[in-house]
Amino acid sequence: MESKISQREQWTSKLGFILAAAGSAIGLGNLWGFSYRASQGGGAAFVLLYIFIVLIVCLPVFVAEMALGRNSMKSPLFAPVELGGTNWYPLGILFFIAPIGILSFYSVIMSWTADTFFHIFFFGLPKDISEAENVFKSISGGSSVLLGHLLSLVLTAMIVSSGIKKGIEKVTRYFMPILFIILLGLAIWASTLSGAWEGYKTFLLKFDFAELKNPQTIRNAFGQAFFSLSLGIGIMVAYASYLSKKSNLPKLSFGVATLDTLVGLIAGLITFPIVLTFGLSDVISESTIGTLFISIPSGLASSGLAGRIVAIVFFGLVFIAAITSSVSLLEVPVSSLMDKFGYQRIKSVWIITLLIFILGIPPALNGGVLETLISLTDVLLIFGGFLVTFFMGWVVPRRLDSELDDSKVGTKTVRYLKFMMRWVAPPIIAFGLLISIFELLKGWIN
Ligand code: TRP
Numbered sequence: 001m002e003s004k005i006s007q008r009e010q011w012t013s014k015l016g017f018i019l020a021a022a023g024s025a026i027g028l029g030n031l032w033g034f035s036y037r038a039s040q041g042g043g044a045a046f047v048l049l050y051i052f053i054v055l056i057v058c059l060p061v062f063v064a065e066m067a068l069g070r071n072s073m074k075s076p077l078f079a080p081v082e083l084g085g086t087n088w089y090p091l092g093i094l095f096f097i098a099p100i101g102i103l104s105f106y107s108v109i110m111s112w113t114a115d116t117f118f119h120i121f122f123f124g125l126p127k128d129i130s131e132a133e134n135v136f137k138s139i140s141g142g143s144s145v146l147l148g149h150l151l152s153l154v155l156t157a158m159i160v161s162s163g164i165k166k167g168i169e170k171v172t173r174y175f176m177p178i179l180f181i182i183l184l185g186l187a188i189w190a191s192t193l194s195g196a197w198e199g200y201k202t203f204l205l206k207f208d209f210a211e212l213k214n215p216q217t218i219r220n221a222f223g224q225a226f227f228s229l230s231l232g233i234g235i236m237v238a239y240a241s242y243l244s245k246k247s248n249l250p251k252l253s254f255g256v257a258t259l260d261t262l263v264g265l266i267a268g269l270i271t272f273p274i275v276l277t278f279g280l281s282d283v284i285s286e287s288t289i290g291t292l293f294i295s296i297p298s299g300l301a302s303s304g305l306a307g308r309i310v311a312i313v314f315f316g317l318v319f320i321a322a323i324t325s326s327v328s329l330l331e332v333p334v335s336s337l338m339d340k341f342g343y344q345r346i347k348s349v350w351i352i353t354l355l356i357f358i359l360g361i362p363p364a365l366n367g368g369v370l371e372t373l374i375s376l377t378d379v380l381l382i383f384g385g386f387l388v389t390f391f392m393g394w395v396v397p398r399r400l401d402s403e404l405d406d407s408k409v410g411t412k413t414v415r416y417l418k419f420m421m422r423w424v425a426p427p428i429i430a431f432g433l434l435i436s437i438f439e440l441l442k443g444w445i446n
Helices: 014-025 028-039 043-072 079-084 086-123 129-139 142-161 164-191 196-205 209-213 215-228 235-240 249-277 281-285 291-341 345-359 361-365 367-395 397-405 411-445
Strands: none
Touching: 014 164, 014 235, 014 249, 014 291, 028 043, 028 086, 028 215, 028 249, 028 291, 043 079, 043 196, 043 209, 043 215, 043 235, 043 249, 043 367, 043 397, 043 411, 079 086, 079 367, 086 129, 086 142, 086 291, 086 345, 086 361, 086 367, 129 142, 129 291, 142 164, 142 291, 142 345, 142 361, 164 196, 164 249, 164 291, 196 249, 209 215, 215 249, 215 367, 215 411, 235 291, 249 291, 249 397, 249 411, 291 345, 345 361, 361 367, 367 397, 367 411, 397 411
């Protein structure tokens, strides 16, 4: 079991890494998932729990994943073995398989985004909710979704096959600033809507203490935090393995987590005003995975040409965010396959892409399969997060020490991080994991 890559690429700069990692983190999870889950209930309590989990649990996981990647300088498949011995190969295998599973449905939702974009671009907005529902049905069914799934994957594959510097880093360097500008523009526009204040209140101020104890809200907040930060399945292991030994891991993690959380919140400040201005609360309260694709276009229809432009810009934004995330999901199995068999990058990319395309056919054609995969993903990410922190905090603590000591952050921060990684994060993650498994099983039984 040895790795076959001798030469590793490196990010050209710290900023290159931050934009790529933020590009991975910021995606459908922020722009579609955050609003989808926030509207499933929980209100402001959901938002608060989410922020708490990011700060207390996810930051240590983030640092643990990065330490694992940079210390081993191996692909996620081999990193745990490199540090902890062959007993830890199953963790590497989890890192290899999970992103393949996630990308197989992620690209289906990317395909809805692209189709919605083109539909609005060429044919305009649907006149009312029922027309919007019909449009969504045609977009998310049959050959159109398969074609979209295929094209989204091919685009992702083309970027990943160009490598770290010329592919992923270059694309994220262009796309991320565009994304931030569009996002701010949309948030300013949303603040001028008549229902803006109502929207903010619903999103941020409707606080119900009981929701903090609601298992569904807890599970949603955990799942959302891990999914949104791309944690638990080796993405940051892969990205950090291309970092120079000089970079400061805690500082980088904090920067990426802050950007990601801000984007999630700003997305809420866009979608909630739209929903409350155009009286879409009923659609949202029965929130399904398609809600965003139905409510936003039908809401904006009453604003004529301006609404159409906003909708085009919005779905363009979602697609840009999604593509910088999907490349990170593909990079993990691709670099692992290169590491395992000594394949060229291009060969690895196309083998894995074909596999993902085939695996994505069932969720593309069946909404039930898609929803099951999404809820399984939450559990998987939380489980992976638990293993990574446990591994770095308890199994190979010296490796963690050497990564943190190299980081040149103050000794207080280092001590705090180690304490969190060993004593605080694992039990809280275990708690979140139990609740998520319980909720998953409950959903299946009902
Ligand atoms: N974080 C991305 C989003 O919010 C999706 C994503 C990319 C992801 N890589 C991941 C989710 C790894 C879980 C694990 O859309």
